[in-house]
Amino acid sequence: MRSRRFLLTVSAAWLAIGRGARAQSAAGHAAAFVKATGDQMAAVVNGPGSARQKRQMLIRIIDGTVDVDGVARFCLGRFWRQASPAQQKRYMAIFHQVLVTNITSKLGEYKGVTFTMGRTQPDGENTKVNTVVNRPNNPPTNVQWVIGDPGSNPKIVDVVAEGTSLRLTQRSDYASYLSHNNYSIDALIKAMQQQVEQNQASG
Amino acid sequence: MRAFFRSTPRLGHRVWVPSLLLIVLAGCATPPPASDPDALADYRQTNDPLEPTNRVFYAINNGLDTAILKPAAQAYKFLLPEAVRTGIHHMLGNLGTPVQLSNDMLEGKPRRAGDTTMRFLINSTVGVLGFFDVAKRWGYPDHDADFGMTLAKWGVGEGPYLYLPVLGPTDPRDFAGFGVDIAADPFTWVGQGTTVQVLGYSKWALGALDTRSRLLGEIDSIKKTALDPYATFRSLYRQHRHSQIEEMENDNRATVPVWFPQPAPAH
Numbered sequence: 001m002r003s004r005r006f007l008l009t010v011s012a013a014w015l016a017i018g019r020g021a022r023a024q025s026a027a028g029h030a031a032a033f034v035k036a037t038g039d040q041m042a043a044v045v046n047g048p049g050s051a052r053q054k055r056q057m058l059i060r061i062i063d064g065t066v067d068v069d070g071v072a073r074f075c076l077g078r079f080w081r082q083a084s085p086a087q088q089k090r091y092m093a094i095f096h097q098v099l100v101t102n103i104t105s106k107l108g109e110y111k112g113v114t115f116t117m118g119r120t121q122p123d124g125e126n127t128k129v130n131t132v133v134n135r136p137n138n139p140p141t142n143v144q145w146v147i148g149d150p151g152s153n154p155k156i157v158d159v160v161a162e163g164t165s166l167r168l169t170q171r172s173d174y175a176s177y178l179s180h181n182n183y184s185i186d187a188l189i190k191a192m193q194q195q196v197e198q199n200q201a202s203g
Numbered sequence: 204m205r206a207f208f209r210s211t212p213r214l215g216h217r218v219w220v221p222s223l224l225l226i227v228l229a230g231c232a233t234p235p236p237a238s239d240p241d242a243l244a245d246y247r248q249t250n251d252p253l254e255p256t257n258r259v260f261y262a263i264n265n266g267l268d269t270a271i272l273k274p275a276a277q278a279y280k281f282l283l284p285e286a287v288r289t290g291i292h293h294m295l296g297n298l299g300t301p302v303q304l305s306n307d308m309l310e311g312k313p314r315r316a317g318d319t320t321m322r323f324l325i326n327s328t329v330g331v332l333g334f335f336d337v338a339k340r341w342g343y344p345d346h347d348a349d350f351g352m353t354l355a356k357w358g359v360g361e362g363p364y365l366y367l368p369v370l371g372p373t374d375p376r377d378f379a380g381f382g383v384d385i386a387a388d389p390f391t392w393v394g395q396g397t398t399v400q401v402l403g404y405s406k407w408a409l410g411a412l413d414t415r416s417r418l419l420g421e422i423d424s425i426k427k428t429a430l431d432p433y434a435t436f437r438s439l440y441r442q443h444r445h446s447q448i449e450e451m452e453n454d455n456r457a458t459v460p461v462w463f464p465q466p467a468p469a470h
Contacts, residue, residue: 078241102428137285139292139417163446169438175245176434183242191430199427 027120030127030150037065038115038131045107055104062103067148067155068096075170079178083185094192101199110135126157250363251437257366261433264371276415290334292413296345297326297333298406302388306348310356314456318343347447351380355448364437372440
């Protein structure tokens, strides 16, 4: 009886250690990934080159580090299932543009941006990495990066600035637009297109 | 955001409360029919039954902002160097510590109350009337506390979304909290006469300029990138409040007397 209990305790401890170690390494991976991605983005924003060139470089970084398809599906919510395959394809394409435009318009103007790494905590399947982003002439901002699949193929699935999630906000924006436009996915795609064109024209 | 509208209740509320009620009653949204359960679920989750009225006030505030507040905030940011603006921000925060402290206590957060007390003592003296945040460097960081958050801690639900003239985004819980905070603020009651009144209005105006100038980039970028800015601000307001409340509820630092073994710092 005693030996059985001992065995149980040992195996439970093993499991706990194993799980702890995995969580630890996932946290380490996630933090390293955020640090590397942040450094890359900051280098582009603070570096030389025209706004156009910087946009191209940021697109490459975003494509490599953000789970664009996952974020896109999340933002459409229940309407993703209602969309036809053709609509889904068009939506994906335009969402990619929207994301790039939003990120570049947020980052682009802040030459001299720096960030410091904070603590890392697990969040279900994901890992949250805290950073503080400093932009010249602006108050420092707490930015949390939600990293999916941090162990093997880390990707950014959400960015939470001062407690507000980018993808949740985007989803409620789309949901509200749809509810005021007869739930027409075509209307949404058209509005997204117009918005991208407008923002590109204005810089 | 709070300091922003501190003096509004002194306006002629006897006139605008009944007219407000009339507009509100006229502008209720029609819920979707029960035959569309998804849309009905969305409607309930959005919890914005006064949406048509709220949108009218949003448009009015937006106009006021574009015409008055935003240009003023831009001028404020252009004219004053960053160090001065940061100092003013700290000073306004320091003036808010009495209300902050009472809410820390009502929330049952002794460590937060201690932080607030130390912040007030250090920053009012070493920090030259609150201009410099010395306390933060000495290990007493700032946090948010208001009566809306206290009510949340006491289990009061936020209720439906509200968008009020001048005041902007809120909900019944936060609006009630806003009133209680004004009543609890010693500066509401201290002194009388022209000087005090001028000081009161200056504090209010500076608060508005400070808040707005810190959000110049963010609000522009939201208006540029949102398909429905009203809905986006609604979502942001709620998320921001939820995160403030969550942070307060999770702040359970132990209060251990110095002669006891100290707990390991959290990672």
